[in-house]
Every structure is written in structure tokens, then in C-alpha cells.
Amino acid sequence: MKDLKGAAIFGQSGGPTSVINSSAAGVFIEALKQELITEVYGAAHGIKGIIDEKFYDISKEDIKELELLKYTPSSALGSVRYKLKDVKDDDTDYKKLLEVFTKYNIRYFFYNGGNDSMDTCNKVSKYLKAANYDCNVIGVPKTIDNDLFGTDHCPGFASAAKYIATTLMELNLDAKVYNTGLVCIVEIMGRNAGWLTASAALANYKGLGVDLIYLPEVPFDVDKFVDDVKKVCDKNNNKAIVVVSEGIKNADGRYVGDFMASATDLFGHAQLGGVGAKLGDIIKERLGVKVRAIEFSLMQRCAAHIASKTDIEESFKAGQAAVRYAVKGQTDKMVAFERTYKNGKYVCKNKLLPLKQVANAEKTIPAEWINADGTGLTEDFVNYALPLIQGDAKAPLEDGLPRFAKLKKVLATKD
Amino acid sequence: MKDLKGAAIFGQSGGPTSVINSSAAGVFIEALKQELITEVYGAAHGIKGIIDEKFYDISKEDIKELELLKYTPSSALGSVRYKLKDVKDDDTDYKKLLEVFTKYNIRYFFYNGGNDSMDTCNKVSKYLKAANYDCNVIGVPKTIDNDLFGTDHCPGFASAAKYIATTLMELNLDAKVYNTGLVCIVEIMGRNAGWLTASAALANYKGLGVDLIYLPEVPFDVDKFVDDVKKVCDKNNNKAIVVVSEGIKNADGRYVGDFMASATDLFGHAQLGGVGAKLGDIIKERLGVKVRAIEFSLMQRCAAHIASKTDIEESFKAGQAAVRYAVKGQTDKMVAFERTYKNGKYVCKNKLLPLKQVANAEKTIPAEWINADGTGLTEDFVNYALPLIQGDAKAPLEDGLPRFAKLKKVLATKD
Numbered sequence: 001m002k003d004l005k006g007a008a009i010f011g012q013s014g015g016p017t018s019v020i021n022s023s024a025a026g027v028f029i030e031a032l033k034q035e036l037i038t039e040v041y042g043a044a045h046g047i048k049g050i051i052d053e054k055f056y057d058i059s060k061e062d063i064k065e066l067e068l069l070k071y072t073p074s075s076a077l078g079s080v081r082y083k084l085k086d087v088k089d090d091d092t093d094y095k096k097l098l099e100v101f102t103k104y105n106i107r108y109f110f111y112n113g114g115n116d117s118m119d120t121c122n123k124v125s126k127y128l129k130a131a132n133y134d135c136n137v138i139g140v141p142k143t144i145d146n147d148l149f150g151t152d153h154c155p156g157f158a159s160a161a162k163y164i165a166t167t168l169m170e171l172n173l174d175a176k177v178y179n180t181g182l183v184c185i186v187e188i189m190g191r192n193a194g195w196l197t198a199s200a201a202l203a204n205y206k207g208l209g210v211d212l213i214y215l216p217e218v219p220f221d222v223d224k225f226v227d228d229v230k231k232v233c234d235k236n237n238n239k240a241i242v243v244v245s246e247g248i249k250n251a252d253g254r255y256v257g258d259f260m261a262s263a264t265d266l267f268g269h270a271q272l273g274g275v276g277a278k279l280g281d282i283i284k285e286r287l288g289v290k291v292r293a294i295e296f297s298l299m300q301r302c303a304a305h306i307a308s309k310t311d312i313e314e315s316f317k318a319g320q321a322a323v324r325y326a327v328k329g330q331t332d333k334m335v336a337f338e339r340t341y342k343n344g345k346y347v348c349k350n351k352l353l354p355l356k357q358v359a360n361a362e363k364t365i366p367a368e369w370i371n372a373d374g375t376g377l378t379e380d381f382v383n384y385a386l387p388l389i390q391g392d393a394k395a396p397l398e399d400g401l402p403r404f405a406k407l408k409k410v411l412a413t414k415d
Numbered sequence: 416m417k418d419l420k421g422a423a424i425f426g427q428s429g430g431p432t433s434v435i436n437s438s439a440a441g442v443f444i445e446a447l448k449q450e451l452i453t454e455v456y457g458a459a460h461g462i463k464g465i466i467d468e469k470f471y472d473i474s475k476e477d478i479k480e481l482e483l484l485k486y487t488p489s490s491a492l493g494s495v496r497y498k499l500k501d502v503k504d505d506d507t508d509y510k511k512l513l514e515v516f517t518k519y520n521i522r523y524f525f526y527n528g529g530n531d532s533m534d535t536c537n538k539v540s541k542y543l544k545a546a547n548y549d550c551n552v553i554g555v556p557k558t559i560d561n562d563l564f565g566t567d568h569c570p571g572f573a574s575a576a577k578y579i580a581t582t583l584m585e586l587n588l589d590a591k592v593y594n595t596g597l598v599c600i601v602e603i604m605g606r607n608a609g610w611l612t613a614s615a616a617l618a619n620y621k622g623l624g625v626d627l628i629y630l631p632e633v634p635f636d637v638d639k640f641v642d643d644v645k646k647v648c649d650k651n652n653n654k655a656i657v658v659v660s661e662g663i664k665n666a667d668g669r670y671v672g673d674f675m676a677s678a679t680d681l682f683g684h685a686q687l688g689g690v691g692a693k694l695g696d697i698i699k700e701r702l703g704v705k706v707r708a709i710e711f712s713l714m715q716r717c718a719a720h721i722a723s724k725t726d727i728e729e730s731f732k733a734g735q736a737a738v739r740y741a742v743k744g745q746t747d748k749m750v751a752f753e754r755t756y757k758n759g760k761y762v763c764k765n766k767l768l769p770l771k772q773v774a775n776a777e778k779t780i781p782a783e784w785i786n787a788d789g790t791g792l793t794e795d796f797v798n799y800a801l802p803l804i805q806g807d808a809k810a811p812l813e814d815g816l817p818r819f820a821k822l823k824k825v826l827a828t829k830d
Contacts, residue, residue: 016592045594074588081593165816166720173489173819174717177431178496179460184713206816294712298599302589305581306720308815389815400723400804401580401621404588 004134005036006107008323009055011043012075013082013113013120014142017156018163018304019315020112021076021405023140025069026319027110028058036327037108041412046080046111047120051096053103060410068405070312071395073304076407083116084123094127101128104414107135108326112319114143114154115359118334122355125332136326139334139355140318144301146195149361150353151336155315158388159307160300161199164188165389167296168203168210172241175292181238183229183283186294187276189301190245191255192216193364196300197245201377202385211240216247217365218374220256225279226286228375238289244276305402309391314348321350334358339387346387419549420451421522423738424470426458427490428497428528428535429558432571433578433719434730435527436491436820438555440484441734442525443473451742452523456827461495462526462535466511468518475825483820485727486810488719491822498531499538509542516543519829522550523741527734529558529569530774533749537770540747551741554749554770555733559716561610564776565768566751570730573803574722575715576614579603580804582711583618583625587656590707596653598644598698601709602691604716605660606670607631608779611715612660616792617800626655631662632780633789635671640694641701643790653704659691720817724806729763736765749773754802761802 010027012020024042031040040058043049056077058066069076087094100106111121118139125137141148146157168186175184188197194215203209211232214220232240248256257275280293318335325335333352340347369381395402425442427435439457446455455473458464471492473481484491502509515521526536533554540552556563561572583601590599603612609630618624626647629635647655663671672690695708733750740750748767755762784796810817 016589048594072588073585075592076588078594079592162815167714167718169817169819170488170717170719171713173487173491174431174713177490177494179463179493202816206814208819292713294714295710297709298586298589298707299582299709299714302585303582304585386814391815392812397807399621399801400577400806401617402584404584404623 003036004107004136004329005038006105007039007041008037008108008110009041009043009050009106010110011046011049011112012077012079013046013111013117014079015144015301016074016079017142017144017301018073018159018307019156019311020142021069021072021074022312022315023112023142023155023319024076025066026316027140027323028066029063030320030323031108032059034323034327038105039412041104041106042077045078046082047084048080048082049078050100051093053100055412056407056409057412061407065405065407068395068403070316071304071307071393071402072404073302076405084120087123087127097124098128098131098133101133101135104412109135109137110140110322110326112140112142114141114145114148115362118355119359121334122332122359125355136329136331137355138322138326138330139358140322141334141336144196145190145193147193147362147364149358149363152339152348153337153388155311155318156301157195158311159304160196161202161385162308162389163300163303163306164196164199164296165202166306168200168241168243169206169208171294172203172208172210175241176239181233181289183233183238183289183291184241184294185276185280185283185291186210186241186243186296187246187274188243188296190216191247192362194245194247195365197243198365198377198381199385200243201381202389205382210243212242212375213377214242214244214248214375215365215370216245216249217367218370219251220248221250222256222282226282229283230287233287233289244279246275248275305394307394308389309393310388312393318350325352418451419522419551419744420453421520422454422456423452423523423525424456424458424465424521425525426461426464426527427492427494428461428526428532429494430716431489431494432557432559432716433488433574433722434571434726435557436484436487436489437727437730438527438557438570438734439491440481441731442555442738443481444478445735445738446523447474449738449742454519454827456519456521457492460493461497462499463495463497464493465515466508468515470827471822471824472827475823480820480822483810483818485731486719486722486808486817487819488717491820499535502538502542512539513543513546513548516548516550519827524550524552525555525737525741527555527557529560529563530777533770534774536749537747537774540770551744551746552770553737553741553745554773555737556749556751559611560605560608562608562777562779564773564778567754567763568752568803570726570733571716572610573726574719575611576617576800577723577804578715578718578721579611579614579711580617581721583615583656583658584621584623586709587618587623587625590656591654596648596704598648598653598704598706599656599709600691600695600698600706601625601656601658601711602661602689603658603711605631606662607777609660609662610780612658613780613792613796614800615658616796617804619791620797625658627657627790628792629657629659629663629790630780630785631660631664632782633785634666635663636665637671637697641697644698645702648702648704659694661690663690720809722809723804724808725803727808732765740767
């Protein structure tokens with residue numbers, strides 16, 4: 001293994017989270033320390049910024065601002081949803097990448113994202129290798145969906161879960177305040193895996209939770225749903241709180257939100273809004289109760305003011321580890337988390353997984369963690385998720401409001 | 416003035432807030448200390464709980480739990496929206512109230528709420544006086560809407576404003592993360608006064624705010640709105656963040672959300688959802704850009720995890736002051752806030768206002784605080800609101816989640 005000396009570039013990809021910038025801080029602060037790394041670049045809008053030769057010179061940033069990235073939500077460099085074509089079909093982007101890598105002597109490529117981003121990472125890695133261009137490529141995991149294969153959990157999940165559990169506890173108190181009936185239907189993100197929706201079970205564990213939980217892992221039946229809600233209403237003076245994943249599917253695997261959008265005839269009008277609002281309309285019609293549909297929308301992925309300290313720290317370390325692994329010669333891998341317990345206390349360790357393994361797999365909630373009725377989680381889930389949401393950390397306050405990182409974003413140039 | 420000795424009862428009314436329970440803590444903790452107060456009761460579901468003779472014996476509660484009320488959102492005793500009839504039309508409720516007051520020797524009545532609750536308070540006060548029943552009646556203000564007459568601001572407003580400003584700062588970072596267009600339309604509570612929607616200006620003050628602010632105070636014109644958004648989109652690569660009050664009205668004074676609900680023909684389908692979603696559809700149709708409509712829904716009034724410490728403390732003191740004023744013989748009044756500055760530092764003092772004055776008035780944003788275009792606030796608003804949102808305080812964490820107050824709620828009895 002020879003020492004690889006050159007520049008490093010880091011990009012952020014896919015939907016932002018509360019802590020994706022903490023991984024950026026980890027990569028940048030560590031890379032700036034490494035002797036083998038001559039320059040540190042941050043790509044504007046992920047892989048697109050590299051192709052377009054638009055990236056920032058991180059050495060120009062104040063270290064204080066890089067530290068503040070830990071507590072700054074969203075993707076400070078800009079994100080992208082851009083799928084590299086198969087190199088056999090079209091190698092234009094790859095050629096441009098190689099040209100830019102060569103021009104800037106980029107020998108370290110770090111990419112932060114979910115499954116799709118790991119696929120991008122893997123494609124770039126393979127292309128560079130085939131072109132005999134030495135470059136160590138390491139993926140840094142990120143997704144509130146928590147659905148990456150081979151890692152105990154994903155950076156970003158715990159902070160979203162903490163937001164969801166805390167907010168549901170608050171909503172529980174609010175929604176039950178009157179002596180009259182109200183069904184609250186809360187829609188939560190997650191197209192294919194129910195981890196985020198499941199985090200409602202943490203609020204249940206604290207005794208201020210929800211009555212029913214609907215996950216994408218369990219085939220959804222509208223009639224059973226109405227029946228489930230009716231049972232809760234009958235028992236609780238027409239009060240119920242229900243969470244549904246945006247990704248619930250019927251027995252045929254079709255998204256409930258999609259097929260209900262076309263069912264304009266059911267109640268004589270077009271169904272707008274998310275699946276929660278649509279189910280709310282059905283409950284209103286069939287049970288004749290007051291309904292409030294709530295979407296946690298973008299807030300669940302950017303509420304940095306209630307991030308998990310554990311998540312922030314693990315995300316930072318994942319970025320730091322990526323750099324350390326890379327300068328030691330590792331490539332074509334993703335940093336992953338392994339859970340151990342030391343004297344009964346949760347400990348998170350880093351490990352590496354081949355990018356190819358992660359790129360096209362998906363981790364859903366184990367069937368045995370879902371209760372028999374398909375509307376709740378077992379305590380295994382609570383035991384899994386609870387250590388991840390521990391600790392509070394957030395941006396310092398200035399005028400009572402968060403002081404987020406402000407980057408100078410000096411464009412890198414090379415003539 | 417003679418000393419009035421007897422029981423005290425406290426009730427919560429109207430929409431809950433993050434800090435209404437802090438006022439409850441103030442009333443309870445102070446009342447338990449007062450020698451003239453023989454018993455302390457908390458009414459279940461406000462005035463309805465008194466009429467139904469359903470209230471809790473607060474002396475049975477742990478003081479630790481009463482302290483935790485400061486950080487516990489919603490109305491711990493249960494709330495109510497119940498309008499007392501005019502005594503001339505129907506005095507049934509009043510007779511029942513007098514009967515209960517007499518039976519329990521209730522000589523102090525504290526009621527926590529907004530305009531309507533102050534009206535209730537005033538009616539009860541007048542009836543008891545006419546019946547020659549000695550009882551000191553003091554209202555404690557509460558409303559996220561901040562629209563009570565005669566008080567500098569209202570308990571509950573600042574915590575909601577802090578949630579809104581912080582969340583908009585986070586959304587600003589999130590919504591602008593891709594290199595593609597997105598118009599975010601955020602709908603904020605407030606049917607007649609725009610104070611909460613205006614608090615978006617605090618996020619603007621920190622440089623991470625919104626492009627356009629639409630208040631109920633300014634007549635709303637859909638075409639101007641589309642034009643305003645278009646201008647922002649043209650300048651900012653089709654990116655815009657807009658906040659609208661749920662209470663925006665057209666020039667005729669009709670709620671935009673209401674008249675748009677009946678405009679089913681405009682785009683051939685029924686308009687569901689709030690006014691934000693409806694305006695989002697119009698922007699999508701007319702400007703052809705991607706739109707995301709977001710509602711802060713109940714979260715804006717119950718997000719105790721990001722309450723303003725100043726608000727919590729002032730709410731507590733308002734409750735405490737109500738008791739102190741009452742035992743000194745004051746009655747038929749509401750505790751109000753007066754702002755002063757000491758060495759340039761904001762100081763909030765309590766004062767008293769006649770209930771009658773508060774009951775049927777409403778305070779909207781001064782016209783001179785709204786910019787010429789009607790889409791933003793002047794710095795006068797920022798100077799007004801900023802001191803109110805200072806400081807962080809929240810429930811202690813247990814398992815990484817809030818430990819809210821748990822009351823025993825032992826029903827009071829008298830044979």
C-alpha cells in the first residue's frame with residue numbers, strides 16, 4: 001500500500017437531515033489535519049458540483065464556523081438528486097469527473113448520502129479504478145429513513161426520531177385537551193421503511209403516545225384502518241391519535257397515497273394532500289368524528305433545535321472515520337455503525353462495508369418487532385431506538401435564536 | 416376592605432399554549448401559601464367543570480409536579496370552549512355556579528384564557544356581585560394570538576413565536592438545498608390578528624427568513640399574491656418561502672380560506688386543506704413551479720421543548736400576581752403586562768385592567784409596523800418581539816424525552 005497524496009473532495013447528496021453537516025464537519029476538520037491531504041474541497045450540490053467544477057476551498061473557512069456545522073441543519077454545501085448513468089450507456093459525466101479529479105489532483109472522494117448516493121459513489125470508484133486513476137473513495141451514511149443495509153443505524157435517523165417522539169408527546173397533551181372527540185392523523189416520512197413512523201413507539205413508552213401506528217412494512221387495508229380507529233374512538237370518548245407512514249402500501253404493494261389520489265369517485269371529489277389527509281377524510285365520512293390531519297413535513301428532517309446529541313456526535317465521527325480510513329488506503333467502502341454494549345451501556349463503533357453491498361439493498365423493520373395486529377411495535381424497537389436519541393446539543397443562541405454556521409464558500413480555482 | 420377567607424378555584428379555557436400550565440403553577444403555588452385561601456381547586460375543563468362540580472383538590476398534588484407544570488404544554492386540567500349565555504336569557508348556569516361556589520365556600524375565582532374567557536370571567540363576576548356573594552374574580556391572560564387589549568403582550572405568544580422563527584430558519588436552510596425551484600407556503604395560526612405570522616420577521620432579522628409575509632391586517636388579493644411570488648421566483652431561481660396567516664381576508668373582509676373553499680370551479684376540483692394548500696395549488700397552476708405547503712398546525716402552540724424562558728417566567732408570575740391581587744381585595748380585573756426598559760434592558764411589570772375593557776376588544780398589529788407593500792414588518796416589530804423570546808427552559812429529560820408533570824387529579828368533594 002503506497003501513500004496517496006493529493007486533494008480531498010466531499011459532497012452531500014439526497015434529502016438533508018439535521019446532522020448531515022455534522023458529518024461534513026467531521027470530514028473537513030479531520031481532512032485539514034491530515035498530511036497526505038493537500039487541499040480540502042466541498043462540492044456544491046454533490047456530484048453535480050464536481051462535474052460542473054464548482055466547489056469550495058474549505059481551508060478558507062473559519063474553524064469556528066466548521067464547528068458550528070455540527071448544529072446546522074440541512075446541507076450547507078447544497079444537495080442534489082442526480083443519478084449517474086450506466087457508464088456503458090453514457091460516459092460523459094465520468095469523463096468529466098476524471099478530468100476534474102486529474103486537474104485538481106483529487107485523490108480522496110467522500111460522499112455523504114443514502115442508498116442512491118452509495119450507488120453513485122460505487123460507480124465513480126469503479127470508473128476511476130478502471131481508468132487507473134488512484135483515488136480512495138469512502139461513503140458516509142446519511143438518511144432519516146434509517147434504511148441503509150449493513151449498518152446498525154444511520155446518521156440523521158435519531159434526530160428525526162427524537163423530534164417525532166417529543167412532538168407526539170406534546171401533541172398527545174394538546175389533542176386531548178377538550179372534552180370533545182378528535183381524531184388526529186399524523187403523517188410521517190419514509191417511503192419504504194417505517195423506522196421514523198415507528199419512533200412514535202418511543203412516545204408510547206413514555207406514556208404519552210399514539211393509539212395506532214401504520215408502517216410500510218405491513219400491508220394496509222382501509223377497512224381495517226377505519227375499524228381500528230373506531231375501536232379506539234369507542235373506548236376513548238372519540239379521541240384517537242394515529243400515525244401513518246407516507247409509504248403505507250396496500251396488499252398489492254401500491255402506495256395508498258397514490259391509488260387514493262385517483263379514487264376521485266369515492267366521495268365525489270378529488271383527493272388532495274398527503275395520505276394522512278386522505279385517510280382523515282375517510283374517517284370523517286365513515287365515523288362522523290372531528291379529524292385533524294397533521295404532516296410533520298420538512299420539520300422532521302431539519303429540526304436541529306431538538307437534535308440528538310448522540311446522533312450529532314456519531315455523525316461527526318462517521319465523517320472523521322471516513323477520512324482516517326481513506327488515508328490508510330481504504331477505498332470503495334462505506335463507514336457503518338456497529339452497536340455493542342459495555343457494562344450494559346450502549347457503545348457505537350465504526351466499521352467498513354463494501355459500497356456495492358450497500359448500494360442496492362434496503363433495511364426495513366424486522367417483522368418480529370411489529371406487534372401481531374400490525375399497529376404497534378414491540379419493546380425490541382424501543383430498546384433499539386432509545387440509546388440513539390440520548391442527549392441534547394444545539395447551536396448556540398444569539399438573540400434567542402440559533403446561530404447557525406456561515407460559510408464563506410470561496411470557489412476553488414486551478415489554472 | 417375586609418379580609419375574604421375561603422377556597423380558590425382556577426380554570427383553563429380556550430386553545431392551549433406551551434405555557435398556560437406555567438400560569439397554573441403560579442396560581443397554585445401562590446394560593447397554597449396564602450392564609451386567606453383555605454382550599455385550592457383546579458376545575459376540570461374550565462367553567463364547565465365548576466358547573467358540573469368536577470374539580471381537583473390541588474393540595475393533594477406533589478409540589479414537584481406543580482413545578483413541572485411550568486414546562487408542560489397544553490392545559491393540564493383540561494380546557495373548554497363554552498360560552499355562558501346572557502344572564503337575562505338563561506340564568507341556569509349562573510345559579511348552578513352560585514350553588515357550587517356557596518357549597519365549597521369559593522371566594523376566589525381565577526380564570527385563564529383569551530377574550531372569550533375574560534368575557535366569561537366578567538359575567539360570573541357581575542352575577543356574583545348582584546347576588547351579594549363576595550368573591551374576588553381575577554382573569555389571567557393567555558393566547559398565542561397575542562390579541563388581548565390593553566396588555567403589552569400575552570402569555571403564550573412568545574413561545575409560539577420562538578417556535579415559528581426557529582423553525583422558519585431551519586426550513587430556510589432545508590428548502591433551499593437543491594439547485595432546483597421550490598416555493599414553500601407556510602400557514603400560521605391567527606384568525607384575526609397577525610402577531611404569530613409576523614414573528615417570521617424574527618427569522619428575517621437573523622438573515623434566514625421568508626420572502627413574503629401575509630397578515631390578516633392587510634386585505635389579501637390573490638392576483639397580487641401570485642405576482643409577488645413570481646417576482647421573488649424570477650430573482651431567486653424559482654425559490655421562495657412565504658408565510659400566510661390562516662386569517663387572511665380579502666378586501667370585503669371574507670376569509671380567503673373560506674371563499675376559496677367554494678371556488679370549486681376555478682381548477683375543476685374541490686379545494687381541500689388550509690388556505691396555504693389552496694394558495695399553493697394556485698401558484699403551481701399559474702407559475703408552474705414546484706410547491707410545498709406546510710402547516711405548523713398544533714405544533715406551534717404546544718412545542719414546549721422550544722418555549723421561551725421569558726414567556727414561562729412571565730406566565731408564572733401572571734398567575735402568582737392574580738392570587739396576590741385577589742387576596743388584597745382586587746376583583747373583576749385581568750392581570751396585564753406593562754413593558755418598561757431599565758438601563759436599556761427590557762422589564763415586564765404586572766398591572767390590572769377591568770375585565771369589561773378586555774372582554775370585547777382585540778389588538779391587531781399597528782399599521783405603521785407593516786411595510787408599504789403589505790408583505791413584511793418594520794424593525795419596530797422586531798424590537799417589540801425580540802425581548803419576549805429570550806432564554807431557553809424546558810422539561811427535564813428522562814430517557815432523552817421530556818418529563819412532563821403528572822397530576823394525581825384527586826376530585827374534590829364536600830358533603
